[in-house]
Amino acid sequence: SLVVRVGVSPGGNQNPISTGLGVAQTQELREALATFQAKKEAQHGPGGGKSYFFIDSFDDQMTYYLASAFSDIAVHPAGYLPLTGISSTQFYFKDLADRLGIDVHVEARKDYKSVVAPFSQSRMPEKHRENMMSLLESLNTTFIGDVARSRAADITSCAQASGSDSQPATAAEVVRKAMEEGPIAAPDAQRLGLVTAQDYLFDVGLVISRRKALSVGNYLRARKREAGKTAPKPQKSDDEGPVTVGVVYLAGGIERRSQLGAHRLSRALLEAAKDTDVGGIVLRIDSGGGDVIASDTIGATVDYVQTKFGKPVVASYGNVSASGAYYASASCKRIFASPGTITGSIGVAAMRPIFTRKLLGSIGTNVEELYTIDNRSGSLFLAPQGAELERHRKLVDAIYATFTERVAKGRGYSREGVEQVAQGRIFTGTQALSNGLVDEMGGFTRAIEAAAQMAYGSQVEILKKSVVYRLESLAKALDSELPPLVFNDEAASKQPVAAGASTPDKPIFKADITRNIRVKEFPEEKGVIRILINSFMDGDIDSALDCIPTAGIGALLHDAVSGGVSAAFENGLSSLLSRDPHRLLEQSARRQQGARAESSDTEFK
Structure with missing residues (x-):
């Protein structure tokens, strides 16, 4: 019980x-x-x-x-x-912005892409109301x-x-x-x-x-001890080892430069791809999207892993995988969602505030802008007009075209067909299954099984598993959505596999080859010194400096106690010092300059 x-x-x-x-x-x-x-x-x-x-x-x-x-x-x-009953509440701020003297310029592709509507509209747009209902x-x-x-x-x-x-x-x-x-x-x-x-x-x-x-914590500890004592070592069958599935997490807003940014996530995917033990990868997603370049970077990495290394990437959607998150995963070999997953939002929205004279006058401020080129597209005080507005719209159109092309290619839609699921529409997992945006209803565990099946042949039997969570508290484990450690059990039982769309890339699976399934998370945990050295050697000085709060003092102490500090420096520091220091500084300067250029604010230092 x-x-x-x-x-x-x-x-x-x-x-x-x-x-x-x-x-x-x-x-x-x-x-x-x-x-x-x-x-x-x-x-x-x-x-x-x-x-x-x-x-x-x-x-x-x-x-x-x-x-x-x-x-x-x-x-x-x-x-x-x-x-x-299920409901939704949305605030709209246009009247407040008008009162303050802030105009909002919005470009959305297309009618249903309403993420910016709360700032540019006083009421819910009818297309959005229709979609939300x-x-x-x-x-x-x-x-x-x-x-x-x-x-x-x-x-x-x-x-x-x-x-x-x-x-x-x-x-x-x-x-x-x-x-x-x-x-x-x-x-x-x-x-x-x-x-x-x-x-x-x-x-x-x-x-x-x-x-x-028996409390859950004590039960899990007992099962872990039992598994350690009784679980047999993985045995090769027909000269083949156990199935290992890599797991990479994409959670929260998709950004370029953050502790969980696109480059770090791409490195995790590549790390999993290069691991010789890993046959397939699950990309577990719970994200509403974000930066288009970051989303494209992740999507391109998924393509690279599948073509260069021949390892299938399976997407597992949690509560939400929409907009940029769908963009990043559209080319995955198979996509799993739950009925209540929110997905889709295939569209583009761009928004820029315009600070009017009314606002500046109300706070007793005046602004003078000087331009060397007749191009005011970066101004926060002038609304885009004429040729500037046309260029801005063409840029948004180009991003939308790239987005829909990626979805059409990854999901097998025609150019006309993709528009039926695009234009910014959002769907539940149930709706997405019916229109082809996802392949199958199933949770995280089902996605892991499918990745194993794809990686090691179209037919794999899933062993009965005893599960031990990485955290002692089940509540914390659920909250963190950490995957389980899987141990082989002595008995095997076949489990039925739901059938999805049958294509060469998305076969229907049946179970008749016995294997173990192990889960391995990426990026793998590393001590702070190793993170520092790897970042410096990549020329990523900003990441090296940023990693200290992420890695934590505990990791630093662990390295020091275990002797990892000296080993890391012996193996890595010589390589670092052999590189041209001017080149490292130039790389850092270029990164900082790029970051400033990306900012929508004007800074004077």
Whole structure:
């Protein structure tokens, strides 16, 4: 059995009563829970996979969405369910900008690319409203359907017990009506079958004590020790070793110059490609996009890895993979998403504020600009006009054309077909599957299996795995979305593989070759001294200076204690000193000059 208590730890410490997870992340957890229940029932018979979810009250719908997948849900008698349906709220700032004296020049390609609309519009554009309603309705339909399927037995039982003719005919109708009348108090939620019971904290203790429960942290540590003692060493089969899949993370905004910038991520992809143990790579994405050059850099690296090294790159989308994130992954051999993933947004938007005389006058400031060339396209005080405006629009058009061409090539669309999914439209994972933007519904684990299957032949059997997270706390592991360490188990069981679009690059997989699957993260962890030396040797002095807070004092102390400092300097410093120092300084100067040129602000030093 599995017992989850949200709100208070066994030691009495207060924890958040919300998971803080997005729709797609929650769906991956629901899928994992379903796997747990099915496995335990297969091992122990009906009821063997019983799971319990206890909480004082639900702070948000996503927490209940996760809880609904459990066998039993108990909530405090004074608690409630905030079921109100999936919604979205958007602020618009144009009137405020007008009042302040700030004009906003916007170029968007095309009608549905509305990321900049809050700054240039007073109301939601109709195309954006149409797109958002389609997306929200898709998410809400999935939410209702999943909850209804999970709670169907309890909902039906409660409806029959009530004997009321006014009860809706289906579980989905019960959930939808609860949304219309929500929030729902705990007694009403139990009456409808949305929760199993109303319990206090001491009731939870009774359930746990009867089952000789073991905390997740202790369980994971025990399993790790057990795996270390009992797991056999990987054995070669037919002179072939275990399957190793590299994992690279793309999370947050895509930038050129940051600790998780495009160049660092590209290096991680190349590092995985050059690793002789790695046969396939999973690019795990949770990003709404960002800089177009950075996105193109990552996309070009994906192409290079697949053509130069012959290693497939499989994309795994988390909560969101849109705009530049989709651009970067469009050429991946296979793309996985969850039904609640937000993706698409194939379009371009450019925005520039124009500080008017009204603003300058209100703050008692005057600005004089001097130009050596008759070109004011870089001014923040003059709106682009005439030839300058035309050049700016052509640049945006060119970026949009490059974006759509990359998507068409990577996904096999015609030029006309790609426009049907482009123009800035956003989609749920379910919608993206139907229009070809993704290949298959599946989470992170499924993507790892597919990468192994692609890398080591079109047919691979997935072994039953025992999983040990890198972090002791399961909550931290889930929060960080770190991949599991996978150990071979003595028994193997075939798992069905969902079929997607069947093309030479995207085969339908079947399972009949037994292999291990190991996960290896990139970039690999390195001590701070090694990072410094590598950065200096690459001529990347800025990165060398930036790496110290990222690597941390702990890594520096580890190097010092382990003797890594002297070894690093012996092996790397001589190579560094043999290079022309003037060349290194020139490279750094060029990088700094480029960074200043990229800035939209004017600095006087």
